[in-house]
Amino acid sequence: MSHTALIPSHRKPRQSASKSALRAGVAGGVLSTIAVAGAAAPAQAEPVTQTIEMPTITAGLSTTVAASAEATQQVALDLETQAHEEAAATTAAKAAKKAKAEAVRKAEAKKKAEAAAKAKAEAAERASRTAERTTLSAPSGSSSGSSSSGSSASTTSAPVSSSATGSAASVVSFVQMQVGDAYVPGGTGPNSWDCSGLVQAAFRTVGVDLPRVSQSQSTAGTQVGLGNLQPGDILYWGSAGSAYHVGVYVGGGQFVGAQNSSTGVVQRSLDYDMPTGAVRIL
Numbered sequence: 001m002s003h004t005a006l007i008p009s010h011r012k013p014r015q016s017a018s019k020s021a022l023r024a025g026v027a028g029g030v031l032s033t034i035a036v037a038g039a040a041a042p043a044q045a046e047p048v049t050q051t052i053e054m055p056t057i058t059a060g061l062s063t064t065v066a067a068s069a070e071a072t073q074q075v076a077l078d079l080e081t082q083a084h085e086e087a088a089a090t091t092a093a094k095a096a097k098k099a100k101a102e103a104v105r106k107a108e109a110k111k112k113a114e115a116a117a118k119a120k121a122e123a124a125e126r127a128s129r130t131a132e133r134t135t136l137s138a139p140s141g142s143s144s145g146s147s148s149s150g151s152s153a154s155t156t157s158a159p160v161s162s163s164a165t166g167s168a169a170s171v172v173s174f175v176q177m178q179v180g181d182a183y184v185p186g187g188t189g190p191n192s193w194d195c196s197g198l199v200q201a202a203f204r205t206v207g208v209d210l211p212r213v214s215q216s217q218s219t220a221g222t223q224v225g226l227g228n229l230q231p232g233d234i235l236y237w238g239s240a241g242s243a244y245h246v247g248v249y250v251g252g253g254q255f256v257g258a259q260n261s262s263t264g265v266v267q268r269s270l271d272y273d274m275p276t277g278a279v280r281i282l
Helices: 019-039 058-142 148-156 166-177 195-204
Strands: 222-224 236-237 244-252 256-259 264-268 277-280
Touching: 166 195, 166 244, 166 256, 195 244, 195 256
Parallel strands: none
Antiparallel strands: 222 277, 236 244, 236 277, 244 256, 256 264
C-alpha cells in the first residue's frame, strides 16, 4: 500500500464542459470590455496628480475692450466735429450770399439815387438858366411907345447883311438858317437845339470840334471885348468857365441863339440880352 494511499486527493473535481464554456465566455466579455476601454483612452495617459489652472485673459481682454471703446468715442467725436464744421460752413455761405445780395441792392439803390440827383441838378440848372434869360429879356417886353417899336425892330428874325468871310461866314450862315427851330434841352439838331448844341453844330461845319457845354465853350478861344466883336465870335452869358448860355455874333449888332422853349432859335439885337463876354475861335 502506498504511503499516500490514505491521504485524500486535493485535486478539484473536473468541471463539466458547460461550466467551462460559461466561464470562458464571461472572461472573454470582461477582457473585451477592458480592451475597448483601453483603446478609447489616450495612449500612455499619465495620471492626473494636480489641478491645471486656465490661463488668465482678463487683463488683455480689458485692454482690447478699452481700446475699442476709445476708438469708437474718437470716431463719434470726429463725426460730431465734422457735422459742426459743415453746419458752420453752410451758415457762412448763407451769410455771404445774403451780404452779397444786400451789397448789390445798395449799389443799385445808390446808382439810382445818383442818377436821380443828376437829373434833378440838370433840371434845376436848365430852369435857372431859363429864368435868368427871362429876367434879362423882361425890360424889353415891358417897354412901351417908341421903345416897344424899337424893340420889335431889334428882335426881327430876318438875317442882316454881314461882313463875315470864309469860315466865319459859314458859321453865321448856318446859325441864321436855324432861326425858328425849337429849343429843347440837350437838343443837337437838326430841327431842335439847346444853346451850346447849336453853337457846336455851327462850328462843326467848318471843321472845328467845340466842347459840348456852354461852360467849356466860353473858354474855348481867345477872350475879346464886346466893343471889338467880329461875325462868328461866340458870345456867352455868365462868367468865363461857368457860362449858362452861349450864342453866335452875326454882325450888325445882332446875335443868333437858341434862347428857351418859349422863343426857340432867334436872331436878336445885343441890347435885347447883353452878353457878358465873347471868345474868338476863327
